[in-house]
Amino acid sequence: MADTTVRIDGNTLRLPGGVAVRxxxxxxxxxxxxxxxxxxxxxxxxxxxxxxADRVPEAWRARGGVMLPVYLREAMWLSFAGSSEPAALQVGxxxxxxxxxxxxxxxxxxxxxxxxxxxxxxxxDGINSGTGTVRQFVAVPLGLGATVEGxxxxxxxxxxxxxxxxxxxxxxxxxxxxxxxxxQVPPAPAPPGYGAAMPAAxxxxxxxxxxxxxxxPAPGAAxxxxxxxxxxxxxxxxxxxxSMRQEVYQDDRPLSHWSERPAGRVFVHLVTPPExxxxxxxxxxxxxxxxxxxxxxxxxxxxxxxxxxEDLAPADALQSVKxxxxxxxxxxxxxxxxxxxxxxxxxxxxGEPVEDGDW
Numbered sequence: 001m002a003d004t005t006v007r008i009d010g011n012t013l014r015l016p017g018g019v020a021v022r023x024x025x026x027x028x029x030x031x032x033x034x035x036x037x038x039x040x041x042x043x044x045x046x047x048x049x050x051x052x053a054d055r056v057p058e059a060w061r062a063r064g065g066v067m068l069p070v071y072l073r074e075a076m077w078l079s080f081a082g083s084s085e086p087a088a089l090q091v092g093x094x095x096x097x098x099x100x101x102x103x104x105x106x107x108x109x110x111x112x113x114x115x116x117x118x119x120x121x122x123x124x125d126g127i128n129s130g131t132g133t134v135r136q137f138v139a140v141p142l143g144l145g146a147t148v149e150g151x152x153x154x155x156x157x158x159x160x161x162x163x164x165x166x167x168x169x170x171x172x173x174x175x176x177x178x179x180x181x182x183x184q185v186p187p188a189p190a191p192p193g194y195g196a197a198m199p200a201a202x203x204x205x206x207x208x209x210x211x212x213x214x215x216x217p218a219p220g221a222a223x224x225x226x227x228x229x230x231x232x233x234x235x236x237x238x239x240x241x242x243s244m245r246q247e248v249y250q251d252d253r254p255l256s257h258w259s260e261r262p263a264g265r266v267f268v269h270l271v272t273p274p275e276x277x278x279x280x281x282x283x284x285x286x287x288x289x290x291x292x293x294x295x296x297x298x299x300x301x302x303x304x305x306x307x308x309x310e311d312l313a314p315a316d317a318l319q320s321v322k323x324x325x326x327x328x329x330x331x332x333x334x335x336x337x338x339x340x341x342x343x344x345x346x347x348x349x350x351g352e353p354v355e356d357g358d359w
Contacts, residue, residue: 006266006354008066011043013354016263017167018084019118023068023268025285026125028075029136029242031323037125037244038136044068044076047280049269050355055279056269064357065267069276069284070139073324075241077125077137080118085167086176088115088251088258091124092162093137093238094149095359098127099248101152101317108166108258110251113312115166117251127240128248129318132311135240138324139270146327147237152317158359159237164265172257236270239324247311267359 007014013021023044029035046068053061060067070076078091088108090097095104100112108115116124126134127148140146142156150156168176273284 004262004264004356006264006356008046008048008351008354010351011046012082013046013066013163013266013268014351015087015089015163015165015266017087017165019087019089019165019264020080020082020084021089021163022079022081023161024077024079024123026075026077028073028138029244031242031325034133034243034245037246038075038077040077040079042285044070045282045285046268048352048354051352052279060269062357063267063269063359064355065269066354067269067271067276067279069271069273070236071273071284071287072139072141073241073328074139074287075136076139077123079123080116080121081123083118085173086253087118087168087263088166089118089121090115090162090164090166092164093127094147094153094156094160095158095162096149096152096317097315098124098148098318099312099315100128101315103153104162106164106262107260108255110255112315113251115251117249117253120249123246124248125244125246127318127321128312128315129240129321130243130314132245132247133243133314134246134248135318135321135323136242136244137238138241139236140239140324140328141272142235142237144327146239146322146324148239148318148321149237151239151321156237159235160270161238161268162265162359163268164262166258166261167263168257169259172253236272238270239327240321241323241325250310250312252310265356266354267357 003016005016009020011022015021023046024040025042025044026040027038029038046066048066049056049060049064052067056067080089090105090108091099092104096102097104097114099116100109100114102109102112102114105114124134126136129135142150142159145151145156147156147159149158167173271279276282276284
């Protein structure tokens with residue numbers, strides 16, 4: 001029987017079939033205009049729900065999976081660097097597909113495509129809501145109607161992020177492995193900068209260093225609260241922010257090449273920083289550096305283009321999703337756009353098992 005175990009390796013989720021997913025902290029874009037890809041500011045720390053079963057709400061225990069801390073209106077992107085074999089990866093936001101806008105499904109589908117193709121898709125920064133663009137993932141609490149889930153379904157029940165991977169079927173996987181053996185091409189290095197370590201001046205070590213697991217408490221901060229009994233927690237989900245130039249690639253394989261059953265799946269709970277500290281005893285990472293400081297320091301932004309891949313059409317259900325500012329008010333953080341030449345052109349320009357649950 002195939003192993004369907006999801007594991008944490010550092011802060012990387014490893015799904016069966018060679019899929020690697022990291023959650024990357026980043027700058028939040030303005031909600032007007034279209035922008036280059038914002039840089040990464042380190043990884044979100046990821047912890048297993050099972051390790052804190054006596055401190056999390058019962059609903060979280062039932063769903064299993066993992067959790068990570070996010071601030072209100074904090075932005076993130078998903079990195080797939082390190083995925084070793086072809087996979088169809090479904091990404092749900094409150095059990096709404098971030099690619100198709102359709103309800104969560106137990107199978108890969110076309111018309112519309114409800115997955116990203118790995119390793120061709122190097123990352124995903126938001127929902128597939130425009131032609132050659134996505135709208136950035138931004139954290140918001142449930143209950144306002146601001147999440148993608150709330151706007152598409154009219155309800156906010158699930159929150160969080162859901163991941164589910166499908167490998168090639170046995171015949172196609174054997175064929176792919178044989179072709180790889182014959183080519184004997186070493187793995188391509190990760191694109192420079194985007195998804196890699198960033199300069200230490202902004203809390204992320206220079207290239208070659210490890211991403212921070214979590215920030216130490218601020219000087220004079222109160223010690224971590226002692227463990228307490230499980231209680232209802234403020235649930236978080238993903239809404240959308242600004243638009244950026246990013247393609248979601250169309251699958252060039254027949255749908256029949258993919259397995260009909262998932263190799264593995266995981267529910268990712270989004271936790272507020274106070275809840276994270278109460279549950280884990282750890283301080284959450286500091287909120288991201290402000291935009292103007294990052295840009296004025298001359299650090300890079302990115303454009304990524306794969307001339308051999310075709311962009312998926314935007315999902316109808318996702319085109320009408322409104323940014324979180326419509327619920328939370330205008331964003332007053334100063335914005336400083338990248339200077340000419342600051343945007344870089346990329347490409348053509350084992351750990352503890354994670355318990356799954358009922359979701």
